[in-house]
Structure formats: structure tokens, C-alpha cells
Amino acid sequence: MPRFKSIISRIVILHVVAVAVTSILMSLALSWLLNYATNNIHNQAMKKQAIALAEHLEIQPDGKLKLSLTPDLQGLYSQPYGRYSYAVIDSQNRVVFSSLKDRVPLFPRDAKSGDVEFLQRNRGDATVSGASVKRVVGGQTVWVQAGEDLDNRDVLTDDIVAEFFRSVGWIILPILFILLVIDIAIFRRALKPLRQASQIAETIGPLRADIRLPTKEIPREVRPLVLAVNQALDRLEEGFRVQRDFTADAAHELRTPLSILRTRMETLEDQQVGKALLNDIEGMTRIINQLLDIAELDSFVIDPHEEADLRMVCTEVLEFLAPLALAQGKEVALVGTANSVLVRGNAEMLNRAIRNLAENAIRHTSPGSTVEFVVEENGTVSVLDDGPGISDEERDFIFQRFWRRDRGMAGSTGLGLPIVQRIAELHTATITLTNRKPRGACFSIKFARLSA
Amino acid sequence: MSNGWPMRLLIVEDNVELAGLLAKGLKAAGYEADILSTIDEANTVLRTTFYAALILDLGLPDGDGLGLLREIRHRNIPMPVLVLTARGGLQDRVHGLRSGADDYLVKPFALEELIARLEAQLRRPGHLLGGVLRIANLEFDTGNRQASINGQPQLLSARETAVLELLMRSKGRVVSKKQVEDHIFGHSNDISSNAVEVYVHRLRKQLAEMEAKVQVHTIRGVGYLLAENK
Numbered sequence: 215m216p217r218f219k220s221i222i223s224r225i226v227i228l229h230v231v232a233v234a235v236t237s238i239l240m241s242l243a244l245s246w247l248l249n250y251a252t253n254n255i256h257n258q259a260m261k262k263q264a265i266a267l268a269e270h271l272e273i274q275p276d277g278k279l280k281l282s283l284t285p286d287l288q289g290l291y292s293q294p295y296g297r298y299s300y301a302v303i304d305s306q307n308r309v310v311f312s313s314l315k316d317r318v319p320l321f322p323r324d325a326k327s328g329d330v331e332f333l334q335r336n337r338g339d340a341t342v343s344g345a346s347v348k349r350v351v352g353g354q355t356v357w358v359q360a361g362e363d364l365d366n367r368d369v370l371t372d373d374i375v376a377e378f379f380r381s382v383g384w385i386i387l388p389i390l391f392i393l394l395v396i397d398i399a400i401f402r403r404a405l406k407p408l409r410q411a412s413q414i415a416e417t418i419g420p421l422r423a424d425i426r427l428p429t430k431e432i433p434r435e436v437r438p439l440v441l442a443v444n445q446a447l448d449r450l451e452e453g454f455r456v457q458r459d460f461t462a463d464a465a466h467e468l469r470t471p472l473s474i475l476r477t478r479m480e481t482l483e484d485q486q487v488g489k490a491l492l493n494d495i496e497g498m499t500r501i502i503n504q505l506l507d508i509a510e511l512d513s514f515v516i517d518p519h520e521e522a523d524l525r526m527v528c529t530e531v532l533e534f535l536a537p538l539a540l541a542q543g544k545e546v547a548l549v550g551t552a553n554s555v556l557v558r559g560n561a562e563m564l565n566r567a568i569r570n571l572a573e574n575a576i577r578h579t580s581p582g583s584t585v586e587f588v589v590e591e592n593g594t595v596s597v598l599d600d601g602p603g604i605s606d607e608e609r610d611f612i613f614q615r616f617w618r619r620d621r622g623m624a625g626s627t628g629l630g631l632p633i634v635q636r637i638a639e640l641h642t643a644t645i646t647l648t649n650r651k652p653r654g655a656c657f658s659i660k661f662a663r664l665s666a
Numbered sequence: 667m668s669n670g671w672p673m674r675l676l677i678v679e680d681n682v683e684l685a686g687l688l689a690k691g692l693k694a695a696g697y698e699a700d701i702l703s704t705i706d707e708a709n710t711v712l713r714t715t716f717y718a719a720l721i722l723d724l725g726l727p728d729g730d731g732l733g734l735l736r737e738i739r740h741r742n743i744p745m746p747v748l749v750l751t752a753r754g755g756l757q758d759r760v761h762g763l764r765s766g767a768d769d770y771l772v773k774p775f776a777l778e779e780l781i782a783r784l785e786a787q788l789r790r791p792g793h794l795l796g797g798v799l800r801i802a803n804l805e806f807d808t809g810n811r812q813a814s815i816n817g818q819p820q821l822l823s824a825r826e827t828a829v830l831e832l833l834m835r836s837k838g839r840v841v842s843k844k845q846v847e848d849h850i851f852g853h854s855n856d857i858s859s860n861a862v863e864v865y866v867h868r869l870r871k872q873l874a875e876m877e878a879k880v881q882v883h884t885i886r887g888v889g890y891l892l893a894e895n896k
């Protein structure tokens with residue numbers, strides 16, 4: 215069975231096959247009917263001819279039979295014409311009269327036969343078909359046989375059949391074709407709700423797991439499929455919800471004991487012991503935060519109508535990071551447009567993405583350098599540093615979860631860039647990474663700009 | 667901190683251990699803290715008792731701390747509320763602040779940070795903590811608006827004093843250029859674009875002359891930050 219790409223092509227092909235099969239069957243049926251009809255006509259004609267011949271039979275005073283044919287009948291059975299023949303046979307199976315020179319019976323005689331019989335027999339190359347009529351003339355029983363050479367007749371019948379198809383074919387084929395076109399139109403119409411449902415289905419993603427396919431206009435035959443899809447979506451959404459709940463619970467369960475640990479350390483009498491442990495706690499806190507972020511992002515659903523001011527978000531990130539950067543002897547600066555840049559997206563997520571890029575930049579530069587944030591009117595935000603940059607080989611790895619160049623670096627999780635990437639993905643934003651001259655990296659994210 | 671009386675704070679936190687440790691830490695900083703662990707108790711107690719500030723955990727056994735926060739705002743209790751949350755998630759931050767919290771901290775936080783935020787709230791105009799702001803050898807008396815270095819009063823113009831006060835109130839945090847502008851000039855519109863820069867520049871120069879061990883950092887494109895010299 216061939217595979218079909220679309221229902222319409224399946225319909226067209228099956229329809230063409232059906233038309234072909236129907237045409238063949240119809241021809242066969244028609245030719246059978248025609249044959250049957252011509253046979254019938256032929257048999258009746260032969261019977262009439264035999265009866266006509268019998269009417270010209272008479273018994274003579276000497277008891278012998280006499281056949282006196284009119285000239286037109288003689289012409290009909292004349293040898294040169296060859297189409298019709300007759301024979302008269304008596305009860306002793308002798309041929310009394312015949313239009314044939316060799317004077318043989320046209321058909322074998324059967325004593326038990328009825329008054330009229332239709333028979334067929336091969337004579338040399340020819341096939342003779344005709345009727346045998348039983349008659350009693352002057353007390354003698356005779357069989358009058360009339361036959362027709364079928365080779366002659368067939369020519370005519372074939373002509374009729376061929377002619378029939380030529381004229382009827384012209385009518386039937388266009389009708390079948392029009393039927394095909396109408397069928398296609400009907401099916402396209404019937405499939406319209408499905409096409410609409412597909413368009414809606416296209417918008418379903420982790421971002422819009424709440425959308426369901428409409429069932430109202432859907433044909434009854436397809437409705438179970440649509441319902442099943444909707445139920446699958448319910449389960450999917452439930453899955454997302456379970457993960458979100460889990461992340462929220464995990465956050466609480468992890469952060470609260472960490473908080474106790476930290477506060478206990480800070481309220482210790484002996485501040486010296488606490489110092490080193492506090493560093494460990496900070497590293498651990500960072501790892502937990504990154505893990506919770508990535509887990510939350512895996513099941514995050516953003517409202518497609520949300521908008522954020524990219525410049526404002528950058529300002530918040532800088533305000534947050536500036537004290538930390540200054541404490542390490544590094545500077546941060548916001549350049550680019552001074553206007554607000556409205557983009558489609560969730561402000562907190564944008565904050566998280568930019569913060570991760572900025573933390574990386576600050577971490578990989580030496581004291582005295584400045585990390586620059588550039589916001590452009592077209593919805594692009596870039597973070598530029600003058601650190602070691604990203605080598606070509608590393609490009610393939612940096613966005614992989616848990617990859618980092620230096621595994622020993624405190625608080626390094628290898629989750630920062632995957633978080634950035636996931637956030638970009640959720641916003642259908644693109645990340646570009648370039649190396650700067652003479653050194654340094656530039657990470658850019660381009661978000662969808664909203665016309666203000 | 668204020669007139670010898672320890673200021674009373676209320677901690678609403680269901681984790682007894684953490685609440686106890688916070689109270690202990692706050693006591694060391696000169697505050698007296700009561701501990702409650704449910705919204706219900708807090709609602710009852712707040713009807714009869716006055717507290718200088720509330721430290722509110724969000725995940726409480728009988729509901730969301732935000733409910734209590736709304737109730738407090740509804741009753742017009744003029745008390746700063748500092749929200750603590752374990753849900754530092756992507757959807758939580760803005761949510762908490764919109765419901766009327768003055769500030770929030772995600773667990774785990776530094777005790778020092780908690781106290782700094784608390785004091786920033788208490789020092790806001792109309793709140794209880796007056797007195798003296800201090801960074802390194804620089805002091806600022808919010809009562810008579812007098813700056814001094816090593817106890818020696820210094821002479822500053824009104825505008826520079828205003829800038830200094832704002833920066834000292836927001837110690838360790840970035841103050842946006844717009845905030846400085848609004849603070850010195852009010853919300854008038856016709857201010858030359860570099861007026862703030864001029865005053866900050868003058869203040870910086872004078873702080874250096876006064877040998878203050880502090881630095882006004884410019885965060886280009888964002889604002890200013892006053893920090894101790896390293």
C-alpha cells in the first residue's frame with residue numbers, strides 16, 4: 215500500500231483507481247448485455263427464418279417433400295452470399311434439402327428435441343449458429359434448420375459495441391471527472407476545522423500549555439483524536455505543574471536549613487571559625503540557586519503578553535552587581551540608548567539572564583577593568599568584558615549544563631550559560647557570542663522589540 | 667540605638683530555630699524581637715501591640731505571609747515590613763513587593779544584610795530611627811543635617827549636604843541619577859542635564875579634602891554609590 219502525504223491526494227488516487235475499475239466493469243457488463251441482446255435478436259431471427267422455410271414445404275402426391283422457395287429467399291441462401299444457410303432433415307436423418315453443396319445437416323438432429331431449438335456448431339473455420347424447428351408436413355416429421363455464419367455477424371456487433379463506447383465514454387468520463395473535483399471540494403471543506411485546529415496546535419508549547427484544540431466544528435470521525443490530544447495536553451500541563459510545585463517545595467526545603475546554618479554561623483561568638491564556613495555556604499547557596507533556576511525554567515510558562523523594559527532591567531542588574539564588582543576592584547557601566555526599550559518577555563527572567571552574563575564577565579576579568587552593558591534600540595543587550603574570551607573549541611561546550619573551564623573555581627556551577635540559553639529560548643531570542651579585540655568576550659541577546 | 671530603649675521588632679517565622687537565631691542576632695545589634703509563628707497569632711498581637719518593624723516569612727503554616735501583609739496595609743499600620751522568602755523563584759520577587767512589602771530578602775541571607783535593610787527602612791523619613799549615619803570616619807547627623815569627619819563638623823553647601831545624606835542613607839547601594847536629581851531639586855523638569863554631575867563632583871572633591879575615608883563611585887549610565895575606601 216503506498217503512503218499518502220495528504221488525505222486529498224489519497225482521495226484523488228483512490229478515486230482515479232475507482233473510476234478505472236468502474237469503467238472496466240461497466241464495459242464488461244455493457245458488452246455482455248449487448249452480446250446477450252444481439253444473441254437474442256439473432257436467435258429470434260433464425261427461428262423466424264426456419265419457420266418461413268417450413269412454410270414453403272409441401273408434400274407431393276407421391277409422398278415426397280417439395281421445397282419451393284421464392285426468389286428472394288433463394289437469394290438469401292445463395293452460396294456466394296454465404297451468410298445464411300438452411301437444411302431440412304427427415305426422421306431418418308437424411309438431408310432432404312440444403313443450401314449447402316455438401317448437403318450435410320447444419321446441426322446434429324436430436325429426436326427427443328422440442329419444437330424449437332437454438333444451436334451452434336463449428337463448420338470448418340466458420341461458426342454457424344441458428345435455430346432448428348420441428349414440423350410435421352403431410353404426416354412426415356421434418357426438422358427445418360436455419361443458420362447464420364457468425365464471423366459475418368460479429369463484424370457488425372463489434373461495430374455496435376465500439377460505437378456505443380465511443381459515444382457513451384465521452385459522456386461518462388467528464389462526469390466522473392467532475393465528480394472527482396466535487397469530491398475534493400467537499401473534502402477540503404470537511405477538513406477545514408482540522409486545518410484550523412492544526413493552526414491552533416502550532417501555537418502550543420511549553421509556553422502555552424494551557425491551550426486546547428477546539429472540538430466544536432471537528433467532524434465526529436476525527437473528534438476522538440482531537441479529544442485524545444487534548445487529554446494528552448492535560449497530562450502534559452499537569453506534568454509541568456508537578457515540576458513547578460516540586461521546584462517550589464525544593465526551594466523551601468533547601469533554603470530554609472541553609473538559612474539556619476548561615477545565621478547560626480553569623481551569631482557565633484567565635485567569628486574566626488565562621489569566616490571560612492561562610493564562604494562555603496555562599497558557594498553552596500549559589501549552586502542551589504542555579505539548580506533551582508534551571509529546574510524552574512524547565513517548566514516555566516510565560517505569558518505571551520508580558521513586556522519588559524530592557525534598559526530598566528539592565529539598570530536593576532547593574533544596581534545589584536555594582537557593589538559586588540566594586541568590592542573586587544572592577545567597574546560596571548551601562549551604555550547605549552538612554553531610552554526605555556520595550557521587548558516581549560518576563561522582566562525577572564531577563565534580569566536572571568543578563569545577571570548570569572554579567573557575573574561571568576566580572577568573574578573572568580582582572581581588577582581595574584570595566585564590564586560594559588550595551589542596550590540597543592532594536593532590543594539587543596550585550597555584555598562586554600576584557601577577559602580571556604571564549605576559544606573556538608569551547609564554543610561548543612559553554613552552553614552545556616555543568617560545563618566549566620575550571621572545575622575548581624568556587625561557586626562555579628556550569629549552569630549560568632544554560633540558564634541564559636534557556637531564557638533566550640523561552641523568549642525566542644537569539645544569543646550571539648563574539649570575541650573582542652584585543653581580548654575579551656561579548657555575549658549579546660536579541661529580544662523581540664515591541665513597537666512603543 | 668534610640669534613647670537607650672531597645673526597639674521592639676516582630677518576627678513572624680514558623681521555623682522556630684531560624685526565628686530564635688534571628689532574634690539572637692538582632693539582640694546583638696540592639697533590637698528586642700518577639701517571635702510568632704502563625705498569621706493568626708500575628709493578627710491578634712498586632713491589634714494591641716506596637717512594633718517598630720515586622721520581619722515576615724512568606725511560607726507560614728496557616729497561609730501565605732502576603733495575606734498578613736495585605737491585612738496590615740489595609741489597617742493602615744505604618745510599620746515597615748521586611749519580607750523573607752525561600753521562594754527566590756522567577757515569579758516570586760515582583761509579586762511580594764507589589765503586595766506592599768517595603769523590602770524583601772531571599773533565604774539564605776546575611777544577618778548583616780538583614781540589619782542594614784531594616785535600618786534603611788527605620789531611617790526613612792517618618793520612621794523611628796533618627797540619629798547618626800556612619801561610614802568609616804564620616805558621620806552624618808540626620809537631626810541637624812550636619813556632616814563630620816572624625817567628630818569634626820564640616821561645612822558643606824545645602825545641595826552637597828542633600829546628596830551626601832541620600833548616599834549615606836543608601837549606604838552600600840546604588841542611587842540612581844534620577845533619585846539624586848529628585849532629591850535635590852524636587853520633581854521640577856527644567857534642570858540642566860549635568861547639574862547632578864556637578865554637585866557629585868564637588869562633593870567628591872570636598873570629601874577628599876576633608877580626608878574622609880569614603881569614595882563616591884560613579885556607575886556609568888546608572889548612578890552613584892558611596893562606599894568605604896579599601
Ligand SMILES: Nc1ncnc2c1ncn2[C@@H]1O[C@H](COP(=O)(O)OP(=O)(O)O)[C@@H](O)[C@H]1O
Pocket residue numbers: 570574575578599601602603604612617618619620625626627628629630631632655
Ligand atoms: N565572559 C566569559 N569569559 C570567559 N569565559 C567565560 C565567560 N563566560 C563563561 N565562561 C566560561 O564558561 C563556563 C561556563 O559558564 P557558566 O555556564 O556561566 O557557569 P559558571 O559561571 O557557573 O562556571 C565558565 O566556567 C567559564 O569557563
Ligand SMILES: [Mg+2]
Pocket residue numbers: 570573574628629630631
Ligand atoms: Mg556563570
